Amino acid sequence: xxxxxxxxxxxxxxxxxxxxxxxxxxxxxxxxxxxxxFRCTDGLQQKYGExxxxxxxxxxxxxxxxxxxxxxxxxxxxxxxxxxxxIYPGFDQIVSELARLRYRSSGEFFSPVTIRTPCxxxxxxxxxxxQSPEGIFTHLSGVKTVMVSNPYDAKGLLISxxxxxxxxxxxxxxxxxxxxxxxxxxxxxxxWATHPxxxxxxxxxxxxxxxxxxxxxxxxxxIVTYGTIVHVAQAAAKKAGVSAEIIDVRTLMPLDVDTIRDxxxxxxxxxxxxxxxxxxGYGAELVATIQKECFWHLEAPVSRVTGWDTPYPHAFEWQxxxxxxxxxxxxxxxxxxx
Amino acid sequence: xxxxxxxxxxxxxxRPGDTPDFSYLNLSKAGTVxxxxxEARAADIEYLALELVRVLDDDxxxxxxxxxxLDKDTLTEALRLMVLTRAYDDRMHRMQRQGKITFYMQAxxxxxxxxxxxxxxxxxxxxxxxxxxxxxxxxxxTGLVNMMCQCLSNSRDMCKGRQMxxxxxxxxxxxxxxxxxxxxxxxxxxxWAMGSAIKGxxxxxxxxxxxxxTAEADFHYALTFAAVYNAPVVLNVTNNQWAISTFQGTAGGxxxxxxxxxxxxxxxxxxxxxxDLLAVYAVTRxxxxxxxxxxxxxxxxxxxxRGGAHSTSDDxxxxxxxxxxKAFPLGDPIERLKKHLIKLGHWSEDQQTGLELEMxxxxxxxxxxxxxxxxxxxxxxxxxxxxxxxxxAEMPDHLKKQQDKLLKxxxxxx
Numbered sequence: 001x002x003x004x005x006x007x008x009x010x011x012x013x014x015x016x017x018x019x020x021x022x023x024x025x026x027x028x029x030x031x032x033x034x035x036x037x038f039r040c041t042d043g044l045q046q047k048y049g050e051x052x053x054x055x056x057x058x059x060x061x062x063x064x065x066x067x068x069x070x071x072x073x074x075x076x077x078x079x080x081x082x083x084x085x086x087i088y089p090g091f092d093q094i095v096s097e098l099a100r101l102r103y104r105s106s107g108e109f110f111s112p113v114t115i116r117t118p119c120x121x122x123x124x125x126x127x128x129x130x131q132s133p134e135g136i137f138t139h140l141s142g143v144k145t146v147m148v149s150n151p152y153d154a155k156g157l158l159i160s161x162x163x164x165x166x167x168x169x170x171x172x173x174x175x176x177x178x179x180x181x182x183x184x185x186x187x188x189x190x191x192w193a194t195h196p197x198x199x200x201x202x203x204x205x206x207x208x209x210x211x212x213x214x215x216x217x218x219x220x221x222x223i224v225t226y227g228t229i230v231h232v233a234q235a236a237a238k239k240a241g242v243s244a245e246i247i248d249v250r251t252l253m254p255l256d257v258d259t260i261r262d263x264x265x266x267x268x269x270x271x272x273x274x275x276x277x278x279x280x281g282y283g284a285e286l287v288a289t290i291q292k293e294c295f296w297h298l299e300a301p302v303s304r305v306t307g308w309d310t311p312y313p314h315a316f317e318w319q320x321x322x323x324x325x326x327x328x329x330x331x332x333x334x335x336x337x338x
Numbered sequence: 339x340x341x342x343x344x345x346x347x348x349x350x351x352x353r354p355g356d357t358p359d360f361s362y363l364n365l366s367k368a369g370t371v372x373x374x375x376x377e378a379r380a381a382d383i384e385y386l387a388l389e390l391v392r393v394l395d396d397d398x399x400x401x402x403x404x405x406x407x408l409d410k411d412t413l414t415e416a417l418r419l420m421v422l423t424r425a426y427d428d429r430m431h432r433m434q435r436q437g438k439i440t441f442y443m444q445a446x447x448x449x450x451x452x453x454x455x456x457x458x459x460x461x462x463x464x465x466x467x468x469x470x471x472x473x474x475x476x477x478x479x480t481g482l483v484n485m486m487c488q489c490l491s492n493s494r495d496m497c498k499g500r501q502m503x504x505x506x507x508x509x510x511x512x513x514x515x516x517x518x519x520x521x522x523x524x525x526x527x528x529x530w531a532m533g534s535a536i537k538g539x540x541x542x543x544x545x546x547x548x549x550x551x552t553a554e555a556d557f558h559y560a561l562t563f564a565a566v567y568n569a570p571v572v573l574n575v576t577n578n579q580w581a582i583s584t585f586q587g588t589a590g591g592x593x594x595x596x597x598x599x600x601x602x603x604x605x606x607x608x609x610x611x612x613x614d615l616l617a618v619y620a621v622t623r624x625x626x627x628x629x630x631x632x633x634x635x636x637x638x639x640x641x642x643x644r645g646g647a648h649s650t651s652d653d654x655x656x657x658x659x660x661x662x663x664k665a666f667p668l669g670d671p672i673e674r675l676k677k678h679l680i681k682l683g684h685w686s687e688d689q690q691t692g693l694e695l696e697m698x699x700x701x702x703x704x705x706x707x708x709x710x711x712x713x714x715x716x717x718x719x720x721x722x723x724x725x726x727x728x729x730x731a732e733m734p735d736h737l738k739k740q741q742d743k744l745l746k747x748x749x750x751x752x
Binding site: 025051052057059061062065066067068069070071072073074075089092093096097101102103104105106107108109110141142144164165166210254255257 | 464496497498500501505507509514515517519522524525526527528529530531532533534536537543555556559560562563566727728729730731734735736
């Protein structure tokens with residue numbers, strides 16, 4: 001066991017898999033010699049060679065497409081798209097090719113590509129370095145979508161993703177790369193050093209790709225969330241003085257409906273929270289699922305706390321972001337309904 | 339200032355009612371273009387992208403340094419495969435017209451592309467075809483019955499009913515599944531070729547796009563990545579002059595040939611007479627040998643003509659002269675190879691008539707067998723349960739639930 005940041009945990013997942021499986025290839029912009037702009041692949045090219053950890057031209061569409069080709073040829077590419085905001089040139093290759101290769105060829109062809117990409121705001125990145133586009137990918141048939149919230153899960157889920165024969169879109173909220181964020185921007189940043197999920201096994205282990213995690217048990221309400229907002233929700237519930245059951249969805253597609261259903265049936269109240277925009281966001285699917293599965297147990301309408309339906313603004317970051325206070329307000333409002 | 343920017347809208351040389359005009363095509367004389375060593379530097383052989391490699395002359399005699407010196411058996415087999423492709427197309431086109439299949443696309447007039455190039459590649463080489471490369475599927479033993487069953491979406495459909503007609507696959511013989519999204523397979527082929535080099539193998543990849551889809555970003559990704567990593571890949575542009583109703587100038591073919599697209603990246607380009615099977619074979623052999631021996635990618639432009647409609651949903655009489663194909667200066671690839679074989683004393687018109695009849699019979703018999711496995715309207719049908727399979731390696735719960743729901747609605751149980 002070591003104390004790791006999320007960056008170190010992701011690097012460790014690469015290291016374990018590059019060592020374990022000679023077909024694993026890391027591929028992306030700046031990931032080789034330099035080790036990635038966020039350092040997630042630091043030292044790996046030096047260790048595994050430039051045929052295993054490969055710097056790519058700045059062409060996301062070309063990166064995804066050639067990774068698909070590598071995968072068809074029996075390799076297991078782990079692609080880094082430098083920012084989720086830059087994934088769109090690769091979108092056609094993901095939607096029309098990667099996601100549907102197995103289906104259209106009746107299982108003859110598949111390409112086990114994992115696409116890692118840093119997402120989310122809270123780092124003063126403006127509208128081109130802050131987006132949370134997970135809902136665009138969960139809407140597809142044929143890719144699995146993950147968003148991680150801590151170092152332990154990041155390593156275990158990334159190893160599962162690399163080993164999976166299905167294509168995986170793997171979102172890493174960059175705000176929590178170096179430490180959890182409780183949603184109060186006025187407090188000093190903290191590191192993963194004292195967080196229990198910063199304790200990460202050095203070797204191989206996996207976290208399953210279809211299981212949510214209950215990160216806090218509680219009885220007053222259920223908060224269903226993922227990524228950075230897991231930590232914001234924990235802090236907000238504590239401050240609001242409620243006993244909240246907090247679920248980290250982790251794998252957004254396929255969704256672990258059972259865990260959510262059991263929790264909301266128990267608490268009778270549910271809040272869905274994410275950084276991404278609200279309209280047709282992933283939260284809408286969560287709300288619909290809770291409504292269908294838990295209708296007769298609900299004591300209040302399911303509420304949502306999300307980013308606003310605007311592009312991500314640079315100057316108004318903390319007015320846009322679902323900060324701690326917005327979650328606290330949402331919790332109070334939800335608890336008031338009788 | 340009297341001079342102003344003026345928007346240029348490319349105009350086809352001839353539209354319905356006009357006399358066909360192919361004066362825009364730069365044609366070299368057969369046998370006149372030099373054949374460099376496969377080790378030549380791209381910068382030293384730029385002429386190959388601008389001139390037109392031709393072997394068969396107007397008298398059907400093989401000329402010059404690109405003559406691949408193919409033996410009689412290879413030439414007659416190439417002729418047989420082209421005639422078979424045309425017979426298959428003819429049958430399937432008519433079956434669409436009779437409502438037996440929903441859609442079809444012929445390769446009429448461009449059969450030498452698939453057959454001439456396909457003869458060069460090894461079975462271990464990976465092909466990433468476009469939708470007019472049915473000749474490649476035929477020659478790499480996909481099986482006419484299997485291909486017909488795919489077009490019929492019947493109980494033996496290799497795609498389990500998930501794809502429109504003509505989107506074949508044949509993994510066993512390294513034929514990739516066809517995508518309806520244009521040019522997406524081009525950079526995938528480069529990735530596959532990179533993988534081959536990473537693994538230390540000498541298998542190469544090949545892919546095809548049309549003149550129209552060279553405008554797609556994927557075409558340019560493919561060239562960039564192939565150049566950056568020196569990928570062992572043969573990239574081919576089938577320039578059949580028409581992308582549905584837009585002529586090749588609308589894709590940017592007016593200023594420079596498509597073969598020249600790679601020159602800026604240091605990728606050699608070869609412009610070849612796509613209806614001259616000998617020339618097609620020769621330039622592909624050059625590119626394949628170069629790739630296999632570590633020389634990297636080549637971009638080949640095959641100049642040909644789309645003899646038929648874009649697809650059965652298209653009516654070319656609305657946008658091009660009716661008799662344009664007849665005026666195409668590079669003729670018909672089957673006629674040209676036939677006349678060459680006759681000239682060599684290896685073939686006769688009688689043998690040709692016999693071959694055409696034999697291929698027609700082969701196709702008719704295959705069709706009879708194919709429809710015995712069902713059609714869209716006659717059983718046996720595909721099991722609707724298959725709709726939910728192969729989305730993922732293992733079916734997740736939500737799909738199992740949806741499958742159960744559909745089966746319940748249909749009064750079936752899972």
